[in-house]
Amino acid sequence: MKTLLTILFINCFALSMFSQTYIDNITIVDVQNNKLVPNQTVVLEDDIIADIQSKGSIKIPFGGTVVDGTGKYLIPGLTDSHVHFFQSGGLYTRPDVLDFRNIHSYEKETDWVKENMEDFLLRYMQMGITSVVDVGSTYNFLKMRDTFASKNIFPNIYMTGPLLTPYVPEAYKNLGNDMPFKLVQSIEDANKMVREQLPFRPDFIKIWYLVDPDNVEDSARNYQPIVKAIIEEAHRNNLKVAVHAIERIVAQLAVESGADYLVHGVEDEVASDEFINLLKAKDIILSPTLVVVEGYNDTFLRANNFSYHDLTNSNPTAIGSLSDLKHIKDTIYVNEIKQWVNTPSSIAREARFDSLRTINLKRMSDAGVDIVAGTDAGNPGTQHASSFLNELKAMKKSGLTNWQILKSATINSAKLFDNQNSLGSVSIGKKADLVLLNGNPIENLEHLTNISSVFHNGTFIDPKILIKETPLNLVKRQLNAYNARNLEAFLEPYANDVELYIFPDKLVSKGKEKMRKDYLDDFKNQSVHCEVKERIVQGNVIIDKESVFGVEDKTLESTAIYHIENDKIKKVYFILND
Numbered sequence: 001m002k003t004l005l006t007i008l009f010i011n012c013f014a015l016s017m018f019s020q021t022y023i024d025n026i027t028i029v030d031v032q033n034n035k036l037v038p039n040q041t042v043v044l045e046d047d048i049i050a051d052i053q054s055k056g057s058i059k060i061p062f063g064g065t066v067v068d069g070t071g072k073y074l075i076p077g078l079t080d081s082h083v084h085f086f087q088s089g090g091l092y093t094r095p096d097v098l099d100f101r102n103i104h105s106y107e108k109e110t111d112w113v114k115e116n117m118e119d120f121l122l123r124y125m126q127m128g129i130t131s132v133v134d135v136g137s138t139y140n141f142l143k144m145r146d147t148f149a150s151k152n153i154f155p156n157i158y159m160t161g162p163l164l165t166p167y168v169p170e171a172y173k174n175l176g177n178d179m180p181f182k183l184v185q186s187i188e189d190a191n192k193m194v195r196e197q198l199p200f201r202p203d204f205i206k207i208w209y210l211v212d213p214d215n216v217e218d219s220a221r222n223y224q225p226i227v228k229a230i231i232e233e234a235h236r237n238n239l240k241v242a243v244h245a246i247e248r249i250v251a252q253l254a255v256e257s258g259a260d261y262l263v264h265g266v267e268d269e270v271a272s273d274e275f276i277n278l279l280k281a282k283d284i285i286l287s288p289t290l291v292v293v294e295g296y297n298d299t300f301l302r303a304n305n306f307s308y309h310d311l312t313n314s315n316p317t318a319i320g321s322l323s324d325l326k327h328i329k330d331t332i333y334v335n336e337i338k339q340w341v342n343t344p345s346s347i348a349r350e351a352r353f354d355s356l357r358t359i360n361l362k363r364m365s366d367a368g369v370d371i372v373a374g375t376d377a378g379n380p381g382t383q384h385a386s387s388f389l390n391e392l393k394a395m396k397k398s399g400l401t402n403w404q405i406l407k408s409a410t411i412n413s414a415k416l417f418d419n420q421n422s423l424g425s426v427s428i429g430k431k432a433d434l435v436l437l438n439g440n441p442i443e444n445l446e447h448l449t450n451i452s453s454v455f456h457n458g459t460f461i462d463p464k465i466l467i468k469e470t471p472l473n474l475v476k477r478q479l480n481a482y483n484a485r486n487l488e489a490f491l492e493p494y495a496n497d498v499e500l501y502i503f504p505d506k507l508v509s510k511g512k513e514k515m516r517k518d519y520l521d522d523f524k525n526q527s528v529h530c531e532v533k534e535r536i537v538q539g540n541v542i543i544d545k546e547s548v549f550g551v552e553d554k555t556l557e558s559t560a561i562y563h564i565e566n567d568k569i570k571k572v573y574f575i576l577n578d
Contacts, residue, residue: 020045021460023434025055026069028426029441031076031410034403036442042074044432047458052428067460072452073440075406076425077130077155077433079413080388082263082287082374085120085159086138086180088113089314089383090321091299096169098299098380099333106171110178112317117144119315119467121154123385126463127313128435128448130456131423133374133416134159135206135242135263135287139177142200152459153466156433158204158417160242161197164190164230165208166223181208190229198237203417204261205234207243209250216268220250228257240417248275255282261416262286263374267353271360276367285416287374288361290354290394295381297350300341302326304381304484309449310390311489314383316476322381323483327531327549358398365404371395372416373409392445402442432458471564475542478569482530487523491516495568503561503573525550540564 021044028037041058043051051058060066087093092104093113124132134141137159148154161182168181182193194205207230212219231241235258242261245251247268254262255278262279265288279286298304302325310319328334340346365371373395375387388409395405414424423431434455439447454461474493481489491512500509509515522528527550534545541563548556557577563570 020050020061021065021067021455021458022058022060023067023069023074023436024060026072026074026436027440028052029073029075029406030426031403031407032425032427036073036440040069040074042069042426042434044455044458047432049426049428049430049432049434052426065460067436067453069436071438073437073447074426075128075435075437075441075448076410076423077435077454077456078128078388078409078448079131079133079372079416080124080129080375080377080385080391080409081133081372081413081416082135082289082376083132083384084136084180084376084378085117085134085141085144085384086110086113086136086178087378088116088318088321089378089380089387090318091324091380092321093378094380095171097296098337099171100328101171103328110175114140114144116315116317117141118148118154120384121148121157122466123313123315124155125153125454125456125461126451126466127385127388128437128451128454128463129155129385129388130433130435130454131156131158131413133413135374136160136163136180136208136244138162138180139197139200142202143177146201152456153461155456159202160204160206161200161202163206163208163244164193165210166226167208167210184226184230187226187229190226191233194230194233194237194239202239204240204242205230206263207231207241207254207259209243209245209254211247211250216247217249220247220253224253224257227254227259231258251275252278255279255284260285263376264289265357265364266360267356270356271363273367276364276369279364279369280367283370285370285372285412286364287372288357288395288398289374289376289391290357290361290398291387291390292376292379292382293350293354295379295387297341299325299381300337302338306480306484306486306489307390308486308489308492310383310386311477311481311484311486312492313386313449316473316480319383320476320480320483323480323529326483326529327547358394361395362399365400365408370412370415371400371404371408372413373405389445389449392448396445402445405445406441432456469567471540471542471562472537474564474567474569475544475562479530479532479544485523485526485528487516487519490519490523493569495565495570498569499571501571501573503559503575 023042026040028040039055041055092109095101095106132155145157145159163181164184165181168183172181184190184193234241240260243254243259245254246264248266375391377384377387392405411424414420432455436452438450438452441447451463478490478493496512529549531547532544536543544560559575561573
């Protein structure tokens, strides 16, 4: 009997040891104390950080799982604290702002974003973003959230139901459980609409606090009793409340009414010390969301300047749709949009708003207001996952230090749902949501995208294999990069020994380097644009009927036949149409 118990004890002890992971000789990025701690061994047991000691202080048992951290940096998992999964980031996702429902129905768009939520989530995890906060969603997406909750390859998802608001755009009415907005015009509505969300188990409530731009303060004060009623009913049900507020008086009234979280920075005046002290006294968390306005403006002006990072990491369908404006026939509507954002007064207004947002972010952060990084991803021009780096860079331009920025994406974000004791730093006893970087993010924010591995709930994740490469996505990516005039992103989907032919068998180019030289002049021509008229997908072969505009004031018609091998475009056959 004693022998049997001994054997069982030894076996259980061995299983316990083998469930441990040792990240050895790592530099910890300590976001709580703003310091780098080199030569550490971090022990993960199941989903918890079980121990942290100097290298050599922990004896790693035979058979233990070891991750070599030499030359690498360990940070907490990142959080994007402001996203919208009901929006794709593409051209057709906000019909109340860009109404192209005559060429792409909103029902089709809604179906597409639901089908691709998994793709968006995997892209967040690929970027080391282990938590996302959806600040305004739908009942259908709340149901979908629960299907991803138990799988460690997906980030933690915190989500509201529909936004409660004094105004619902016509384009979003009568959509059933796909409605992202609910009309609230009385205290009775406030209580009713909060309670309506409860069966869907939202993580918090969101108010879209819209006011009359010609009478901001009066309209804000008139709506304040309803805002207060929403907040009080939410708090009675143990739910925090986020409020969309871009004007100082609106933000102030929201805070005085009991709001917990402000999304968007104040952009109509320099925040006073009195206002900032109010935010601190009420323990308000604020997400400045700096890049979303630029995304809209660039889309309106057909001037999206996407980087290699954007083009290679975004969902290719979503980001590709933005270039559709270049070949949508000029209509009165399109021209009105361009004129509205491109007038001297509009440009001056946006420059002022941008300046105030950045000034206020710096003032609030330096004063000790808890700032959290959030992109407003899903809005046109702001891509899920890939836009996060752009947001952090914008915060950097506002004058924040890399430590302040990293805190905003980690320990500060954990405070949103009172998780600062279980998430947000590399500390013993906290959840093992971690990102192993190949470079020092305090030295350069770009290193946040140079990811070796991700740990979510203690599970090791190789980010390079999260997104399944498909022939169609390869072809879409090179097309997007062609239209964005980004040569390196254009070449990325091609094999090093790619061959280009004039159909059927005339070889005109071999090798990526030759291709780079041949396309260099094309990429200097900013007016060139390619539109796919028809597409056939047949296994590893994609056939595109293309129109290329802007080449010597002509439109070139051709057919491209792409052959994909080993997740790269290996051969392309061109049929030139006279």
